[in-house]
Amino acid sequence: xxxxxxxxxLRHGLTGNRHWSRAWRDxxxxxxxxxxxVGGGGHGxxxxxxxxxxxxxxxxxxxxxxxxGGGNTGRNTTIVRSNYMIPGNSAFYDRxxxxxxxxxxxxxxxxxxxxxxxxxVFHSPGQAEGLRRRANVMLANGIEAEFFDRAxxxxxxxxxxxxxxxxxxxxxxxxxxxxxxxxxxxxxxxxARGADKQGVDIIxxxxxxxxIWDNQKIVGVETTRGSxxxxxVALAVAGHTSHLAAKAGxxxxxxxxxxxxFVTEPVKPLVDHVIxxxxxxxxxxxxxxxxxxxxxxxDGFNSYAQRGGLPIVEHTLQSAKALIPSISRLRLLRQWAGxxxxxxxxxxxxxxxxxxGLWLTGGWNYGGFKAIPASGYCFAWTIAKGEPHPDxxxxxxxRFERGYQxxxxxxxxxxxxx
Amino acid sequence: MxxxxxxxxxxxxxxxxxxxxxxxxxxxxxxxxxxxxxxxYVFIRDNPRGPHKEYWHHVSGCRQWIVxxxxxxxxEIFGSxxxxxxxx
Ligand SMILES: Cc1cc2nc3c(=O)[nH]c(=O)nc-3n(C[C@H](O)[C@H](O)[C@H](O)COP(=O)(O)OP(=O)(O)OC[C@H]3O[C@@H](n4cnc5c(N)ncnc54)[C@H](O)[C@@H]3O)c2cc1C
Ligand SMILES: [Zn+2]
Numbered sequence: 001x002x003x004x005x006x007x008x009x010l011r012h013g014l015t016g017n018r019h020w021s022r023a024w025r026d027x028x029x030x031x032x033x034x035x036x037x038v039g040g041g042g043h044g045x046x047x048x049x050x051x052x053x054x055x056x057x058x059x060x061x062x063x064x065x066x067x068x069g070g071g072n073t074g075r076n077t078t079i080v081r082s083n084y085m086i087p088g089n090s091a092f093y094d095r096x097x098x099x100x101x102x103x104x105x106x107x108x109x110x111x112x113x114x115x116x117x118x119x120x121v122f123h124s125p126g127q128a129e130g131l132r133r134r135a136n137v138m139l140a141n142g143i144e145a146e147f148f149d150r151a152x153x154x155x156x157x158x159x160x161x162x163x164x165x166x167x168x169x170x171x172x173x174x175x176x177x178x179x180x181x182x183x184x185x186x187x188x189x190x191x192a193r194g195a196d197k198q199g200v201d202i203i204x205x206x207x208x209x210x211x212i213w214d215n216q217k218i219v220g221v222e223t224t225r226g227s228x229x230x231x232x233v234a235l236a237v238a239g240h241t242s243h244l245a246a247k248a249g250x251x252x253x254x255x256x257x258x259x260x261x262f263v264t265e266p267v268k269p270l271v272d273h274v275i276x277x278x279x280x281x282x283x284x285x286x287x288x289x290x291x292x293x294x295x296x297x298x299d300g301f302n303s304y305a306q307r308g309g310l311p312i313v314e315h316t317l318q319s320a321k322a323l324i325p326s327i328s329r330l331r332l333l334r335q336w337a338g339x340x341x342x343x344x345x346x347x348x349x350x351x352x353x354x355x356x357g358l359w360l361t362g363g364w365n366y367g368g369f370k371a372i373p374a375s376g377y378c379f380a381w382t383i384a385k386g387e388p389h390p391d392x393x394x395x396x397x398x399r400f401e402r403g404y405q406x407x408x409x410x411x412x413x414x415x416x417x418x
Numbered sequence: 419m420x421x422x423x424x425x426x427x428x429x430x431x432x433x434x435x436x437x438x439x440x441x442x443x444x445x446x447x448x449x450x451x452x453x454x455x456x457x458x459y460v461f462i463r464d465n466p467r468g469p470h471k472e473y474w475h476h477v478s479g480c481r482q483w484i485v486x487x488x489x490x491x492x493x494e495i496f497g498s499x500x501x502x503x504x505x506x
Binding site for chain 2: 240242243246251252253254255256300301302303304305309310311344400401413414416
């Protein structure tokens with residue numbers, strides 16, 4: 001497998017780009033592995049990569065029922081941030097930010113990280129106080145945060161609606177300057193290539209349908225491509241977590257909901273940052289191709305359908321127009337949805353399950369893209385050592401019975417409210 | 419857009435309703451002292467990929483809570499009933 005570099009581009013360019021080797025192999029499944037990871041999204045692939053790289057565990061397979069990154073990893077709006085304030089979240093997401101820093105070099109794959117800054121616009125004095133508190137907690141934790149009043153934000157983001165008729169007046173904005181975006185497909189492909197290079201088998205079109213049991217212990221999986229034995233089975237299947245957990249006799253504090261995203265036709269550079277609307281669930285950024293990337297709220301009821309409904313289209317576009325009137329005549333090019341594993345406290349679960357042989361990373365809600373590097377790192381650690389890394393120690397399944405929910409939004413046990 | 423059959427008002431748009439939650443969840447008896455039973459009631463859900471009984475509130479209609487039988491994978495709706503009649 002060739003190393004990617006400027007020189008390689010030049011060399012392959014001179015030979016008509018006819019000699020590039022494939023980025024990862026396409027092996028048939030072996031009958032037995034040390035670890036089988038179910039789900040070829042960012043979390044599964046990153047876990048395989050760090051199992052091989054950090055722990056020397058290379059006899060690993062990643063099984064994906066569709067294609068790599070075809071789940072939420074290839075469907076998200078690519079925002080990378082760490083504006084968290086609850087213990088348990090802060091250190092974890094900041095580890096992720098530090099891993100993002102060097103990810104392209106580490107993987108030898110350009111994940112197109114763009115630290116363009118993340119503005120959260122607020123619309124009332126109360127909201128300003130809440131965000132100021134968040135900013136102060138972040139600063140105390142060593143995570144940069146800045147605060148701007150209305151006059152300052154009018155200079156920085158001149159295209160928002162500051163008119164007297166604006167439905168929700170803009171009081172100012174909070175900024176995490178190190179936050180930004182990354183190319184989602186590249187994250188899946190980069191981790192896949194990096195894992196494959198170290199001997200991990202990446203097997204697509206292979207759906208896990210059940211487990212192989214030895215007494216009370218899981219010792220492998222049944223798949224659409226035959227039985228595969230494994231010392232450890234690790235789930236990284238996002239919205240399908242409850243479905244696969246149920247086959248192991250587990251019921252989880254998770255509901256599956258759909259989240260949509262939208263892209264407009266491309267325009268010249270307009271939105272230089274990620275901007276979040278504080279008055280409704282809406283956020284916007286601009287892709288390198290020029291399309292405006294829009295996101296909104298969950299559709300609001302349990303669903304595995306992986307397609308969104310029109311009420312949220314309307315809600316999102318109304319919010320877009322309320323925040324940035326000048327984009328009202330752009331046309332939408334594409335709209336899609338992903339199935340989210342929403343937990344009862346809005347925070348993830350990483351760890352060993354109460355069934356012998358089964359491990360889980362899940363409950364990523366709608367914030368799991370930015371988490372991919374730290375989640376892969378910590379989940380690999382947990383699987384290899386049989387105990388959590390300090391940074392994911394709080395993300396247990398048992399926290400719910402012990403009263404240690406990590407409820408960043410303060411929304412209570414309502415998955416659709418996080 | 420879901421089209422939800424309300425037993426009182428007939429077939430109405432999803433936007434007239436507010437979603438409640440999984441209607442198979444039952445509050446334990448108030449004398450229940452087992453922590454696990456309460457934990458499961460508050461936090462644990464079957465979250466099926468398939469048929470699901472769920473509460474909807476017809477807020478912009480008759481204001482009744484109803485139980486809708488819906489497939490979470492296909493969004494097909496099989497029927498509905500007034501929640502007060504289902505719970506009784
Ligand atoms: C519209 C949208 C916007 C989002 N925006 C952001 C954002 O801006 N920032 C952010 O941080 N996060 C965001 N997220 C969340 C983020 O995308 C997810 O949390 C993250 O990608 C989850 O990664 P994953 O690897 O767990 O899941 P996935 O990428 O979904 O991977 C799971 C894989 O498991 C496979 N699978 C399922 N069942 C089986 C089976 N039985 N056998 C084999 N394979 C199986 C699926 O096919 C899938 O490929 C967004 C999500 C959506 C949908
Ligand atoms: Zn009605």
